[in-house]
Amino acid sequence: xxxxxxxxxxxxxxxxxxxxxxxxxxxxxxxxxxxxxxxxxxxxxxxxxxxxxxxxxxxxxxxxxxxxxxxxxxxxxxxxxxxxxxxxxxxxxxxxxxxxxxxxxxxxxxxxxxxxxxxxxxxxxxxxxxxxxxxxxxxxxxxxxxxxxxxxxxxxxxxxxxxxxxxxxxxxxxxxxxxxxxxxxxxxxxxxxxxxxxxxxxxxxxxxxxxxxxxxxxxxxxxxxxxxxxxxxxxxxxxxxxxxxxxxxxxxxxxxxxx
Numbered sequence: 654x655x656x657x658x659x660x661x662x663x664x665x666x667x668x669x670x671x672x673x674x675x676x677x678x679x680x681x682x683x684x685x686x687x688x689x690x691x692x693x694x695x696x697x698x699x700x701x702x703x704x705x706x707x708x709x710x711x712x713x714x715x716x717x718x719x720x721x722x723x724x725x726x727x728x729x730x731x732x733x734x735x736x737x738x739x740x741x742x743x744x745x746x747x748x749x750x751x752x753x754x755x756x757x758x759x760x761x762x763x764x765x766x767x768x769x770x771x772x773x774x775x776x777x778x779x780x781x782x783x784x785x786x787x788x789x790x791x792x793x794x795x796x797x798x799x800x801x802x803x804x805x806x807x808x809x810x811x812x813x814x815x816x817x818x819x820x821x822x823x824x825x826x827x828x829x830x831x832x833x834x835x836x837x838x839x840x841x842x843x844x845x846x847x848x849x850x851x852x853x854x855x856x857x858x859x860x861x862x863x864x865x866x867x868x869x870x871x872x873x874x875x876x877x878x879x880x881x882x883x884x885x886x887x888x889x890x891x892x893x894x895x896x897x898x899x900x901x902x903x904x905x906x907x908x909x910x911x912x
Contacts, residue, residue: 682899
């Protein structure tokens, strides 16, 4: 059994698009984080000034799943979108005010007749194909929009799923592994994807936004069991408060006239 001096808090940090902002946040908060630059090839990192953390680096999509598993990882940083998509058993500790994304429905720009989800359904002359990385979010969205009348089929490279058994759905969600904006019109009629507020990639691929599903940002999440452990809860609270200081510094330096 570990003594208090031997215990560690297991932390997962995101690789990829959230990495630069995450590193900057820790630096502003006063943490000296080694092994977490974009050029580092290891998937393990350390805090030079705090040996009570065990840090590993993973994809944002996987982090909620791993943090949600008991006795696996205690805390992690990921997008709120992936917390919802994976339906992970985690608790949000602190929204981090970066990595802002909109999850949206988009179609080809020349489709003047399609300006809502209902238009997409009503004006299509064939079964509808929607490309997305968010199979669960998209499925819930379609079920809500159709008042549970249309359950989409889900197509992945490994399996085709019909959510109502033998039901032949007029809408198919096709799993995308990226570059989703480039799928219409050949591979898909529409996409459900994430985009920054500028919508540059959307416009560059001749798409238009039809509906906004939700807004999302990065977040510090924790395993509920870890939050019930007094030592881990205290360590997580210490991390939260220190990161809040870093976020306040960033906001103050972003104010006009700051020197």
